[in-house]
Amino acid sequence: MVVQSAPGTHLLGMTALGAVFLYFVFLVAETALLTWARRSLRIVVHVNGTRGKTETTRLLAAAFRAAGIRTLAKSTGTEPCLILPDGQERRIRRLGAPNVREQRNVLLQAALHRAEALVVECMAVTPEAQAASTAFLRPSILVITNARPDHGAEQGTPEEALAAFANGIPEGGMVVTADPSIFDHLAGVARARGAQAILAEPLSGTAARIPENAGVALAIAQGVGVSPGTALEAMRNFQADRGAFTIRCLRRDDGAILIVDALAANDPVSTALLFRRAEAKLTGRGPRILLFTDRGDRADRAWIFASWIATQGDRFESLLVAGRFAPRVQRLLKRAFPGTDAGGRPRVRNLARMEDLALEPAGTIVFAGGNWKGHGPALAALAPALEGPEAGAEA
Numbered sequence: 343m344v345v346q347s348a349p350g351t352h353l354l355g356m357t358a359l360g361a362v363f364l365y366f367v368f369l370v371a372e373t374a375l376l377t378w379a380r381r382s383l384r385i386v387v388h389v390n391g392t393r394g395k396t397e398t399t400r401l402l403a404a405a406f407r408a409a410g411i412r413t414l415a416k417s418t419g420t421e422p423c424l425i426l427p428d429g430q431e432r433r434i435r436r437l438g439a440p441n442v443r444e445q446r447n448v449l450l451q452a453a454l455h456r457a458e459a460l461v462v463e464c465m466a467v468t469p470e471a472q473a474a475s476t477a478f479l480r481p482s483i484l485v486i487t488n489a490r491p492d493h494g495a496e497q498g499t500p501e502e503a504l505a506a507f508a509n510g511i512p513e514g515g516m517v518v519t520a521d522p523s524i525f526d527h528l529a530g531v532a533r534a535r536g537a538q539a540i541l542a543e544p545l546s547g548t549a550a551r552i553p554e555n556a557g558v559a560l561a562i563a564q565g566v567g568v569s570p571g572t573a574l575e576a577m578r579n580f581q582a583d584r585g586a587f588t589i590r591c592l593r594r595d596d597g598a599i600l601i602v603d604a605l606a607a608n609d610p611v612s613t614a615l616l617f618r619r620a621e622a623k624l625t626g627r628g629p630r631i632l633l634f635t636d637r638g639d640r641a642d643r644a645w646i647f648a649s650w651i652a653t654q655g656d657r658f659e660s661l662l663v664a665g666r667f668a669p670r671v672q673r674l675l676k677r678a679f680p681g682t683d684a685g686g687r688p689r690v691r692n693l694a695r696m697e698d699l700a701l702e703p704a705g706t707i708v709f710a711g712g713n714w715k716g717h718g719p720a721l722a723a724l725a726p727a728l729e730g731p732e733a734g735a736e737a
Contacts, residue, residue, distance in 0.1 A: 597704030
């Protein structure tokens, strides 16, 4: 007995085969296009790590441009944007959630802009997405700024995150860091891949908020033939991300409130480093208040921050909290800041609006950390930054 398939089944099978064929053709065409784009570029720098990626990307792009190297850069700090070869910025509009295929797109755009160099901030979180980012870009130089606690659910411990970062070291290329604590690991992976590992020295005297980022940018610039003088001049005048660390001033009729804005740091280790740097410039001031902001969708980060804040009760007079916190976070914070402040107010207070910071006494220094998203723009609109990267030193 002969069994005949229904006409619809045959049509469905042909459609499926056609879809597979078209997808295969797409992959072949995409690979060819990406190969052409990559070959058109002399330098591709992939900037990875936990903190400092945005500033390093912007510093390096500025140094390349100043040396006459036609450069396209992608920064994904507080807002994702392309930095065009003439230095102008174009915001990247996303229709949905961030997707690592943006790295493919930026590589193609660099070729279309006839760029000689491409500097790309890594946007990937999971090790798999980071590997995909590396595969799209095929970088000649990898930056690993540091490996600190963040994105624990996706990246694991800092040691596990470092291992994932190091997987992107290019064969025969270069890896650069200014963090001595991770250099030995990077150097070992680099040797196995025939790559060069460079430990950059922190560099002061530029407009960089973090000297280590400037040191990395200078080391790479020199490595591709940019003169130190040209690179340094560019880094003294580069355009920082709008969420970059700064000291803000909220003026009142009877004085001013200084705000140490480290909201974009996103992890306690980096936040503490920035706070210490500001404290060195603001000795003899006070009272000091800690402002902790939460974005609502990062419960893991909120708990990590709260655990650190629980050790800071003796350093700050009181704690302001902005955002929605889980009950266990609230309990931990209240235990760390018990009682009342010098004015008889509870040491832990909710901050409903950033404008309410103006209710604090003149002369107060507010140290702000946690999350830039949702709160950073409001803080920036309320209190302009003091001039210069060392803002607040003479305020």
